Amino acid sequence: MSDKVVLAYSGGLDTSVAIKWIIEKYGYDVITLTIDVGGEEELDSLKERSLKSGAIKHYSIDAKEEFAHDYVYAAIKANALYQDQYPISTALSRPLIASKLVDIAKKEKAIAVAHGSTGKGNDQVRFDVAIASLAPELRIIAPIREWKLSREEEIKYAKQHNIPVSTKPESPYSIDENIYGRSIECGILEDPSIEPPEEIFELTTSPEKCPNDPEYITLGFERGIPKSLDGSKKTPVELLEDISHIAGKNGVGRIDHIEDRLVGIKSREVYECPAAMVLITAHKDLEKCVLTRHELAFKKLVDIQWTVAAYNGLWTDPLMNDLNAFIDKTQERVNGTVKLKLFKGNCRVVGRSSPDSLYSRKLATYEAGTTFDQTKAIGFIELWGLQTKVANIVKRDNQK
Numbered sequence: 332m333s334d335k336v337v338l339a340y341s342g343g344l345d346t347s348v349a350i351k352w353i354i355e356k357y358g359y360d361v362i363t364l365t366i367d368v369g370g371e372e373e374l375d376s377l378k379e380r381s382l383k384s385g386a387i388k389h390y391s392i393d394a395k396e397e398f399a400h401d402y403v404y405a406a407i408k409a410n411a412l413y414q415d416q417y418p419i420s421t422a423l424s425r426p427l428i429a430s431k432l433v434d435i436a437k438k439e440k441a442i443a444v445a446h447g448s449t450g451k452g453n454d455q456v457r458f459d460v461a462i463a464s465l466a467p468e469l470r471i472i473a474p475i476r477e478w479k480l481s482r483e484e485e486i487k488y489a490k491q492h493n494i495p496v497s498t499k500p501e502s503p504y505s506i507d508e509n510i511y512g513r514s515i516e517c518g519i520l521e522d523p524s525i526e527p528p529e530e531i532f533e534l535t536t537s538p539e540k541c542p543n544d545p546e547y548i549t550l551g552f553e554r555g556i557p558k559s560l561d562g563s564k565k566t567p568v569e570l571l572e573d574i575s576h577i578a579g580k581n582g583v584g585r586i587d588h589i590e591d592r593l594v595g596i597k598s599r600e601v602y603e604c605p606a607a608m609v610l611i612t613a614h615k616d617l618e619k620c621v622l623t624r625h626e627l628a629f630k631k632l633v634d635i636q637w638t639v640a641a642y643n644g645l646w647t648d649p650l651m652n653d654l655n656a657f658i659d660k661t662q663e664r665v666n667g668t669v670k671l672k673l674f675k676g677n678c679r680v681v682g683r684s685s686p687d688s689l690y691s692r693k694l695a696t697y698e699a700g701t702t703f704d705q706t707k708a709i710g711f712i713e714l715w716g717l718q719t720k721v722a723n724i725v726k727r728d729n730q731k
């Protein structure tokens with residue numbers, strides 16, 4: 332009996348050719364594992380395709396709820412936008428997939444796990460660090476990284492070995508999708524000066540073709556987590572799917588930016604993440620209502636650290652738990668509702684209310700009956716501006 336390896340299998344080009352390559356190069360028996368984190372279309376045919384490509388066994392795990400609750404919701408609490416733009420949708424799925432690979436490897440007494448990442452991206456880092464953290468005894472094989480084939484060469488290899496691949500031969504794009512978003516790479520997108528062609532988008536309507544009337548939605552949050560849409564309670568998966576649909580229909584969630592990969596490469600990245608953009612916009616706004624300015628300023632630093640660590644593959648580092656402890660404490664007061672207006676690619680908050688809100692109309696109002704004592708302002712400003720005033724006096728004196 333040969334040694335076994337468990338391969339994270341998406342059914343795409345990379346992981347399909349990987350099955351054959353591992354058999355040829357290492358002589359291992361290949362067991363494939365597909366993790367459903369949403370967005371996968373052809374789950375049913377995957378088993379057949381995997382076995383046809385040479386695997387001895389195929390597993391499929393529906394991890395959508397776990398992904399939404401334990402990974403996506405943590406990112407929303409951290410307002411996670413890498414370099415202010417990317418909601419790290421792909422990055423979040425990697426440690427989850429790694430943990431399932433390790434589970435199945437243990438169950439099957441495999442000696443290795445494998446994934447289809449290249450040697451140029453972030454995903455290899457996310458997989459390798461998570462796997463090594465959870466099961467340091469497992470060997471990690473990354474066929475595409477070791478083999479260094481171009482996409483064209485992979486397609487040729489697949490044809491030569493009768494490997495069924497779903498990527499239509501003419502499709503030049505590399506896609507990664509889950510319930511939190513979709514990433515599109517390769518082809519013409521590699522020229523950052525050219526506008527992404529309309530054909531690459533699947534979740535979002537072009538703003539030019541969006542409905543002519545705005546659509547309003549109201550999101551309910553409890554302890555930093557979205558719980559309801561327009562008053563009706565939803566599971567995390569239902570909520571993400573429904574918001575994605577409504578926001579996508581109104582053109583919300585397209586992202587096109589230059590991104591710094593951990594390995595140093597600058598890359599042009601295109602995403603459509605309608606649910607992510609709506610949820611983070613709403614969540615940030617609610618936080619501004621309920622947290623003090625001191626908390627907000629500090630949490631911004633924590634959020635950035637959290638996002639960079641998650642992006643850079645440190646999901647299993649103790650730092651994440653440390654940061655989560657702070658974030659979760661702040662989220663105890665992030666309760667309330669946020670009303671958003673979606674219109675032709677735009678998403679704006681137009682109303683919010685919270686039982687924990689620090690907004691006081693009595694303090695803020697310019698009308699009669701305010702509780703704010705304006706006479707106190709004079710002394711406050713005197714002390715607040717003291718050093719600024721002194722610094723300017725000193726500067727002037729020294730110039731004389």
Ligand code: ARG
Nearest residue numbers: 421422453505506507514600
């Ligand atoms: N640049 C993004 C990231 O590092 C997206 C990667 C997409 N991966 C893919 N296999 N298409 O998270």
